[in-house]
Amino acid sequence: MILDSVQAIDANAVLNLAAGLDARPYRLPLPSSLVWIEADRVAILDEKTEALARAKPACVVERVAVDLADNQARESLFDRVAASPARVVVVTEGLLVYLDEALVASLAKGLGARPSMRRWVLESAAPEFVEQNMRAWGKVLASANAEWKFAPANGFDFFRPHGWSLTVRRPFFAEARRLGREGEMRFAWLVRALSSLSGWFRRKLENSVAYGVMQRSPREGAD
Numbered sequence: 772m773i774l775d776s777v778q779a780i781d782a783n784a785v786l787n788l789a790a791g792l793d794a795r796p797y798r799l800p801l802p803s804s805l806v807w808i809e810a811d812r813v814a815i816l817d818e819k820t821e822a823l824a825r826a827k828p829a830c831v832v833e834r835v836a837v838d839l840a841d842n843q844a845r846e847s848l849f850d851r852v853a854a855s856p857a858r859v860v861v862v863t864e865g866l867l868v869y870l871d872e873a874l875v876a877s878l879a880k881g882l883g884a885r886p887s888m889r890r891w892v893l894e895s896a897a898p899e900f901v902e903q904n905m906r907a908w909g910k911v912l913a914s915a916n917a918e919w920k921f922a923p924a925n926g927f928d929f930f931r932p933h934g935w936s937l938t939v940r941r942p943f944f945a946e947a948r949r950l951g952r953e954g955e956m957r958f959a960w961l962v963r964a965l966s967s968l969s970g971w972f973r974r975k976l977e978n979s980v981a982y983g984v985m986q987r988s989p990r991e992g993a994d
């Protein structure tokens with residue numbers, strides 16, 4: 772989805788918000804002139820820089836230490852990235868679920884307000900899925916200050932008022948199967964068996980977590 776997006780807009784930058792230890796610039800066939808900007812907290816970026824010191828990326832990699840929950844810091848990062856004649860693919864993978872709804876809205880609005888931000892690759896988790904996860908892991912997540920919070924009932928439509936509309940949607944489990952990575956998940960056999968037996972279960976699964984690509988919607992600009 773990222774490669775398709777890069778190609779679709781002839782992107783000259785990818786802005787990976789909360790990049791963590793993701794190493795895509797080192798393993799994807801990206802244009803060598805593309806600038807891949809990784810934003811995350813300083814400690815994780817330092818660890819990553821050390822771990823990858825000898826690795827050679829396919830494109831230009833920049834790392835920016837930032838607290839993405841800090842409105843001012845986030846906005847100035849967006850300003851900087853959007854300033855050049857940029858065509859940017861934004862990626863937020865495994866970030867939004869940790870933020871509260873107001874913060875996600877503000878982040879979406881900030882991206883929507885900058886025309887250089889052309890595509891946004893992200894995931895959406897259903898409220899039921901997040902609640903189940905919090906019931907099972909809430910204490911552990913809370914002790915790491917990493918509770919799951921954001922789970923809009925309207926899924927990707929949440930982003931519409933902020934200038935974004937969905938162009939591609941792929942359910943997580945179907946995508947895992949398509950890529951032959953289902954076997955890496957615990958209880959994959961059980962999920963497969965239940966999916967083949969029950970349409971209800973299959974639909975629930977398909978709606979639990981999905982990846983999406985959004986593009987700017989010209990008619991509903993940022994509010």
Ligand SMILES: C[S@@+](CC[C@H](N)C(=O)[O-])C[C@H]1O[C@@H](n2cnc3c(N)ncnc32)[C@H](O)[C@@H]1O
Nearest residue numbers: 789790791792793811812837838839840864865
């Ligand atoms: C689940 S990891 C996802 C990492 C990567 N995107 C991936 O999919 O492998 C969540 C990341 O979000 C980062 N993160 C969470 N809150 C953040 C914040 N307020 N500012 C910057 N980074 C944050 C964490 O440091 C962590 O690297």
